[in-house]
Amino acid sequence: MDMTLVEKANYDGMCFWTEKLGMSNLFRFWMYVYRLSVPSYMDSTSTAETDYAVFLEKVKRTVYIDNLSPQVTESVVRTALGQFGTVKNVQFIPNYTGPKNIPCCALVEMECPRQAKAVVLEITQFPFMMSGMPRPVRAFRAEEEMFDDRPIKPGRRIQCRWVDRKDPDFEVASKIKHLVRKHAAEDLFLLQQQLAQEEKLAKQQDETLKANYKKFSIIDNVVSDGTAPGLAKLYNMKVFDA
Amino acid sequence: MVEAEKVDSIEFKWGKKRGVGGKKKDIQFYESFFYDGVDYTLYDSVYMYKEGETEPYIGKLIKIWENADKTKKVKVLWFFRPREISYYLGDEKTHMNELFLASGEGVGNANVNPLEAIAGKCNVVCISKDSRNPQPSDEELQEADFVFYRAFDVGNCRILDKIDEKIAGIEAKFLLNRVGNQNSSGAPKLDSNMKEVSGNAVATDDTRILAKKESYLGDKAASSSGVQFDEVAKTNERQVLVEEKLKAAKAYGDLDDRSYKLRPDLTKDPHETINALSEKPKPDEKLANGKFPEASLRHPSEEGSDTNYYKIQEPIQRPETDRSKWFRGLPWEERMQTAHEQGTLVLLQNLDPSYTSAEVEDIIWQAFKKSCTAKMIQRTARSSPHYGQAFVIFQKREVAEMAVAKLDEVCLMLSNGRPLVGSIAAACFPGKQSTFFGHLTINKLRIHMQREMKEAVSTSHCSQPNTLEYDMAMEWCLLQERSDLALRKLRQQQGQELRKLRATLKSK
Numbered sequence: 147m148d149m150t151l152v153e154k155a156n157y158d159g160m161c162f163w164t165e166k167l168g169m170s171n172l173f174r175f176w177m178y179v180y181r182l183s184v185p186s187y188m189d190s191t192s193t194a195e196t197d198y199a200v201f202l203e204k205v206k207r208t209v210y211i212d213n214l215s216p217q218v219t220e221s222v223v224r225t226a227l228g229q230f231g232t233v234k235n236v237q238f239i240p241n242y243t244g245p246k247n248i249p250c251c252a253l254v255e256m257e258c259p260r261q262a263k264a265v266v267l268e269i270t271q272f273p274f275m276m277s278g279m280p281r282p283v284r285a286f287r288a289e290e291e292m293f294d295d296r297p298i299k300p301g302r303r304i305q306c307r308w309v310d311r312k313d314p315d316f317e318v319a320s321k322i323k324h325l326v327r328k329h330a331a332e333d334l335f336l337l338q339q340q341l342a343q344e345e346k347l348a349k350q351q352d353e354t355l356k357a358n359y360k361k362f363s364i365i366d367n368v369v370s371d372g373t374a375p376g377l378a379k380l381y382n383m384k385v386f387d388a
Numbered sequence: 389m390v391e392a393e394k395v396d397s398i399e400f401k402w403g404k405k406r407g408v409g410g411k412k413k414d415i416q417f418y419e420s421f422f423y424d425g426v427d428y429t430l431y432d433s434v435y436m437y438k439e440g441e442t443e444p445y446i447g448k449l450i451k452i453w454e455n456a457d458k459t460k461k462v463k464v465l466w467f468f469r470p471r472e473i474s475y476y477l478g479d480e481k482t483h484m485n486e487l488f489l490a491s492g493e494g495v496g497n498a499n500v501n502p503l504e505a506i507a508g509k510c511n512v513v514c515i516s517k518d519s520r521n522p523q524p525s526d527e528e529l530q531e532a533d534f535v536f537y538r539a540f541d542v543g544n545c546r547i548l549d550k551i552d553e554k555i556a557g558i559e560a561k562f563l564l565n566r567v568g569n570q571n572s573s574g575a576p577k578l579d580s581n582m583k584e585v586s587g588n589a590v591a592t593d594d595t596r597i598l599a600k601k602e603s604y605l606g607d608k609a610a611s612s613s614g615v616q617f618d619e620v621a622k623t624n625e626r627q628v629l630v631e632e633k634l635k636a637a638k639a640y641g642d643l644d645d646r647s648y649k650l651r652p653d654l655t656k657d658p659h660e661t662i663n664a665l666s667e668k669p670k671p672d673e674k675l676a677n678g679k680f681p682e683a684s685l686r687h688p689s690e691e692g693s694d695t696n697y698y699k700i701q702e703p704i705q706r707p708e709t710d711r712s713k714w715f716r717g718l719p720w721e722e723r724m725q726t727a728h729e730q731g732t733l734v735l736l737q738n739l740d741p742s743y744t745s746a747e748v749e750d751i752i753w754q755a756f757k758k759s760c761t762a763k764m765i766q767r768t769a770r771s772s773p774h775y776g777q778a779f780v781i782f783q784k785r786e787v788a789e790m791a792v793a794k795l796d797e798v799c800l801m802l803s804n805g806r807p808l809v810g811s812i813a814a815a816c817f818p819g820k821q822s823t824f825f826g827h828l829t830i831n832k833l834r835i836h837m838q839r840e841m842k843e844a845v846s847t848s849h850c851s852q853p854n855t856l857e858y859d860m861a862m863e864w865c866l867l868q869e870r871s872d873l874a875l876r877k878l879r880q881q882q883g884q885e886l887r888k889l890r891a892t893l894k895s896k
Contacts, residue, residue: 154810159541212769213868215827229475239766240721242779245736251768272850273861280860281827284769291767291776296745306751308806309799318893319799319807325889326738326775326809329882333772336878340871347867351860358856 197297204333206259208288209266214250218277224278227254230268231261239292239344253288261286266363280351398424398504402454407432415457421452421460426509428452431562433534434465437507442468444507446487446534450498450558460503465556465563466490467512468540475544485534489513489563491548491555492541498556512536514564518551521564720763727781732788734780737809740802741767741776748778751808755800758787769874774883788812 190326211223220236227233241248254263266285268274273282288302290296321371378384403420420429428434430452435444447464454460467487470477490497496570513524516537524532539555551560727733739748748762765777782788794800795810802808852858 164829174788175699210769239768242724243777248770268850273858273865274850275857275861277827279865280857282861286769289767291764294745294764294766296744299742300748302747304743304747304751304802306755306800306802306808308755309801315801316799318889319801322886322889323738323799323807323809325885328773329772329885330737332878332882336874337770343871345865347863351863355856355860377797383856 160376165381194298198299201293201297204255205288205290205293207257208253208255208292209262210253210286210288210292211269212249212251212284212286213281214252214283215281216250218252221250222277223254226274227256227265230256230265232257242265245337245341248337253292281348313316397739400424400460403427403429406452409453410456411506412456416454418452418454421503423503423506429859431558431566433467433510433512434464435507436501436505436512446510446512447498448489448563450556450562452503461500462503462506463498463500463556465498465558466496467534467536473540473547476547480547483535485532486538487536487556488538488547489536489551490542491539491552492543494541494543496542510534511572516551516564518564520561521551522566524565551883584794662719664738685875723761723781724763724779731785731812732782734782734788734792735811736762736780737780738806738810739764739776739778739808740806741771741773743776743778745778748780751789751802752780756787756794758791760783772879772882774879774886 158284209227220238223236224233233254234257236252237255238250241250256265266287269283269285273280274285275282284371309315309336313319399422401422402418403422404418406417406419407414409417418430420427422428428449430449433446433448436447446467446469448467449461449462450465452461467489470482470486470488473488475811511531511533513528513532513535514521514537515524515529515535517523529535537549538545541548541552551563553560557561724733738747742765745763748761752758752760752762760780760782762778762780765771765779766777771777782791789812792810792812795808799807802856
């Protein structure tokens, strides 16, 4: 039941649109339609395509980095990834939805796709840490939807229509809406669970670290302030000089 | 002297003389010599062995002479191995046995060394397509130990594709392949030669080692370190890591395997030992905005006609006058904040993730005949691949509320069966986050660190497997994998639910 653009150019359609839009707007509409249907001759669509191609190329050489500490600044990222090649641009992805204490992420644009691949490979093979230890960062190749200033994919048309009660689809549509909300809530819940786990792990590691630190500093102190050598002499043993 | 005697036991004989020089005309230059069973000629490529290095350096003899005090010296023009200049190579591809000729002005180009430092002859073939270079035949290529066609300028620290006219006072034609056949027969098979040498060195021949220790290669090491190990400390660490690995990997004197492993392939073991988790979260039935379209009065659809439900509207370009381009100057975040305060910010959900901001604006225009500015929320690793979200700023609060109300009561169905979900956005703005799990500090140093952190620029590094932090990092990786798994399962399940519902849509 979709009506294509061409069908819409029927007489009754014309009448309807004229009534709705007025002549000037209708004219504009037709210009738009014309542009869409004759893509190869018009400049605007070809620039759209070149824009999109340029954008796709940019995506190929961008790296998406995750699990960043909020203290990481742009210069840190630049220096860190600068060893893999030239960093052209660093853009942090702001977090407007979701809880406040999830790690940050950023998009880093490199000079060529090979460098981007090298970055991702290196970071996935070795734990790479930035501005703190020991939580490593993650890196993926970037995807188109990660960029918010992306150009429109040429040749795509969006259609929308209102569905009201009389429409047989109304029930399904409202069920879908309900489902969408439910999924959003599920996401949030899962995220919070994972944050709780991360916190637990961090605490655990912190305790282990502190315990080890204490242990080593005690040993250090004992050796340095002479207790150990003294005792060693007493018991006729050698101090382990490590 | 003990040294002199021992050195004499290694066969040596001067070859063709070349001329005399020096202040007192007491330096004798030579064109060839016979040393330790091998004939060397001027402009031959040789191995120079340094104590402790698993791989010898390679250089070209550009001057051979004997001083008045009978000490024999050679001046060597160096070849760089790719790993020595990897920082400047970046990610360029190099041959397995490619070398780079040193050129330009500066330290590290060429050095004077005692003749005894020579460890053997090397067959280096120039494969440059330069007109001055006689092209090597296939057999020569087969027999070659190394090839080169590019140079590395030590002054500018750059790779040069063309060999200069003169390098270190030597004309290019002497540096490229020589006319006439390469004396490949002269260079004995590699391993046997090296084994000889290594045999000699390993033998408790202290004096020979002493002779080597005359820091003859200290020059080269210092220069190459000046060239490589500059600014970024991280590179230094990584180079060391790589070189150490190379050392560890190679057996002493094993020169047959000349593969440069720039990226030692360690696999992360924890990834393989993850058990399948059945960690399925049970979501609460709490809904954020559980608004069901009430069975209240039905708003007549904009078209005004009851008969045609399936009228599909194409996105119409908004008239240009409404598009207030001159306000785009303000950064998005500020406008979002003001909009949030004024109540004109709306969050749209259930968009196709591949929509762009402009398309969202078009949709809003077309559905509500109201202009707005929209911004798609950028996708992250956590976002759902099933939906896209966008923030929309309307002109007025009432418009925003009206839009949300309308979206609730009547469904705006986008293509491929997506009813738009709208709500007044409860956006949270990223402030100064203080809680980040995973970075540990030791209490005493904490205050120190905070000050340093603000100015820190290069604080990142790759962790090595023998440290405590590596183990901890592995634990984090494990946790990350678990979370990813759980997230994937959730997404799958959500996808299934969505598909089921969409399939029941009567019209597409």
